[in-house]
Amino acid sequence: MAHSLRDQLLKAGLVTEAQLEKANQPKPAPSRQPQQHNQTSRRDNRPARTVEKPQRTENKAPRPTPKEKSDLAQFYAARAKTEREEREQAEQRQREIAARRKQTREQVAALITANLQNVDDADIRYNFVVGDNIKYLYVTEAQQQALADGNLAITFLGGKRCLIPLDIAQQILALDPDKLIVINSPDAEDPLTPTHLPQGERG
Structure with missing residues (x-):
């Protein structure tokens, strides 16, 4: 019937x-293992590739040794001591x-206190110059002449x-050259011009 x-x-x-001949040929049996599995097997047989991460190189100063730390501490201690002493x-x-x-002082x-020559009831006004200022004090007639x-x-x-003798004034100047002391010069053209007039007035 088939032939018919x-x-x-x-x-x-x-x-x-x-x-008809091609249709009558037997078909090949399908492979049991999928192609993907074979590829996986081939990959599994390959040696594992190790990926090394690049190491970071940082410019770090070497840590000081214990001896260096000790020397540094001694240096700072010595400097602090020197600064404190200074x-x-x-x-x-x-x-x-x-x-x-x-x-x-x-x-x-x-x-000044021990050699003060001021007289409370003196009535003659005596003018003298200190810098650019004219000052005065009251003296007796004898004191006016002595000045x-x-x-x-x-x-x-x-x-x-304060009125003081000339020798006391000289002693004071020896102790304190900046002390304000007014000494009249008899040969000066202006009788109000003192021979010793330091900078500024101090009590």
Whole structure:
């Protein structure tokens, strides 16, 4: 019956002998393992590739050794000690200068107080110059002449105008050259011009 169908198809021209022979050939059995699996197997057999990450190179200073740390600590300690000693010495010098100034002021004040020549009821006004200012104090007639002759001097103590002998004025200037003391020069053209006129007025 199969041959009858074959003959009928051939006679009808629906198929050819070659097509019938090809149709009768057995089909190959399909592969049990999928192609993808084979590719995976081949990849699995390859050695694993290791990817190394590049290491970062940072410019870090080497850490100091314990000995270097000790030397550095000693250096800073020595410098701190030196600075502290210099500061203490400077403060000590300032204290000494202040103490000497105080002692000098006390000695000057003692000399002025012990040798003060002011007279409370003096009625002659005596003018003298301090810088650009004309000042005055009241003196007796004898004191006026002594001032004109340069035998008396004028100074200040606590804001008060004080008459003192010339030799006491010279002692005060030896102690404190900046102390304001007015001494009249008999040979000066202007009788109001003192021979000693320091910068500024201090009591």
